[in-house]
Amino acid sequence: MLQAIDRYGNKVTLFTKSFQEIVDIKKSEQDFLCPVCKGAVYIRAGKKVIPHFAHRSIKECRSFEGGEGVYHEQGKMLLFKWLREQNLAVQLEPYVKEIKQRPDLLLNIGKKRIAIEYQCATISPEVLKARTEGYRSIGITPLWVLGAKHLQRSSTNKLRVNTFIQFFIHQFSLDISPRIFFLCPSTKQIIIVQDLYMVTKQSALGILTAHTLPQVSFLELFQDTLFTREKLYTLWDKEKLVFRTKPRNRLSNQELRWHRWLYSKNLYLHTLPSIIYLPLRSQIIMQSPLWKWQSRWVIEQLVWCKIGGAINIESQAPIIHQNSRSNEDFPLISDTYNPLQEYMSILHQLCIFRQQSITTFVKQSAIYFPTTIDEAVAADKRLLRKLKKQNKGMFRR
The missing domain is CATH 3.40.1350.10 (Trna Endonuclease; Chain: A, domain 1)
Incomplete structure (x- = not known):
């Protein structure tokens, strides 16, 4: 500990004193007490040790933090x-x-x-x-x-x-x-x-x-x-390219299940729409990876929505709850943005959906599916260039 109590009840902080002052205190053979348990402590100081106090005997003390x-x-x-x-x-x-x-x-x-x-x-x-x-x-x-x-x-x-x-x-x-x-x-x-x-x-x-x-x-x-939009989406352009093209010789069980799900839909990584795997601040609360939950949301919900049809994200709250982590995993986060709302706001900026209310979005255009890896990479770049040109930030307030 860095502080102790002297015989007069005053707190003594060693590191604020000069080397000679510490030497003089040690020579005086003063008694010092732990400010919490009132047990006896002594001075430890030297060329390789930060001046501090240590308990004379090992005992239960709430102030004791061994191995700091x-x-x-x-x-x-x-x-x-x-x-x-x-x-x-x-x-x-x-x-x-x-x-x-x-x-x-x-x-x-x-x-x-x-x-x-x-x-x-x-x-x-x-x-x-x-x-x-x-x-x-x-x-x-x-x-x-x-x-x-x-x-x-x-x-x-x-x-x-x-x-x-x-x-x-x-x-x-x-x-x-x-x-x-x-x-x-x-x-x-x-x-x-x-x-x-x-x-x-x-x-x-x-x-x-x-x-x-x-x-x-x-x-x-x-x-x-x-991040400025230009900076964020320039960085994400590299991440998107890796996502599309990196060799996948070894797949985790989660990735393997996802690829099998894609195959069941007659889809492959290179045929996924470019709106899948977009950056979100609120992804920090999600247990499910970006590519997984965004692909399921797009393919199972948005693709089947007709142009002019509405999607109410409030009714889809279980999707977030099922894919998000416990609040106990983030004890220092007091509040966070809704990932689904943040994601749909991006699709609003891309004019794929129009935001009608806080929770309702109306489909404006069809979702494009590339057929080759070259088409997919080109489509990714076009989409990210479009996002860079937007006037407003991701969710500036």
């Missing part, structure tokens, strides 16, 4: 100093008695309280959910920052978003895009990944912005930087 490591301690100190330098009311490792939890940092901005957790080790979703619900139960907003060692980029705008990282996707409201926060103590950078579009179950497109801590304020972390 230097990386975690450095990150916690950086965040504390950064917030304090902005003249913000921040506490280091406070113990919140009402819920018996101790966040790394507790920040007060006006009437709002924010618990900041710097998470480096892998934890279970049950622990994350329990701690998040604990904070919310007393009106504290949780903010989880991942250690940058969890950030794996495959290109400038593409990264691996495995199941563990997906737990830490924040979406505070529909007015702010989904985002993940990372902190690297070595470079003193905070990295924000926002405007996420899931490509596969474990990869996503996003805008990655790195800030050196002294050059950014806390409130600036919540500003939206969104």
Whole structure:
């Protein structure tokens, strides 16, 4: 732990003191207590150790977090100093008695309280959910920052978003895009990944912005930087080409079942309409891959709808419920857009359907099925060029 209580009841934070001050404190042989369990603690400091306090005996203590490591301690100190330098009311490792939890940092901005957790080790979703619900139960907003060692980029705008990282996707409201926060103590950078579009179950497109801590304020972390249509659909053009043409020597059971379903409809990958496999922000909540649920929706519902006929997506709500993940998988997402409504809004922009009301869409034109791979690739490019030219964003508010 970074803080302890001295004999006078004062909190002592070692990393704010000079090396000589720490040496003098150790020589004085003062007694220090854990601020939570009141057990005896002692100073640990040296050239390779961040100055901190450790329990003299192993005992049950709610403040004890074994194995945090230097990386975690450095990150916690950086965040504390950064917030304090902005003249913000921040506490280091406070113990919140009402819920018996101790966040790394507790920040007060006006009437709002924010618990900041710097998470480096892998934890279970049950622990994350329990701690998040604990904070919310007393009106504290949780903010989880991942250690940058969890950030794996495959290109400038593409990264691996495995199941563990997906737990830490924040979406505070529909007015702010989904985002993940990372902190690297070595470079003193905070990295924000926002405007996420899931490509596969474990990869996503996003805008990655790195800030050196002294050059950014806390409130600036919540500003939206969104893909332009040109950028998003240029990136998706590459994903669509891979989707159409990549060799599929090995298929997962899910892919195999999907291909068999296509064959039962006398369809193949290269004959699918270009409106299948389009990017959606709200795909983050879906258990079913884009290609699977969009193809079933198009082929089983939209193709059979006559021109002039109406589709009411409210009556199709079970499609989303059956293909979406549990809310427990996303404890930091308070609200999200409806994937089916978002998808139909794109078809409205393409003039394939006309939006008559919030939930009703009227078919305006037939859905084109290519017959060869060359036709399919050309059709994909035409459709994405058309989307790039739209004046409005995906679902700007």
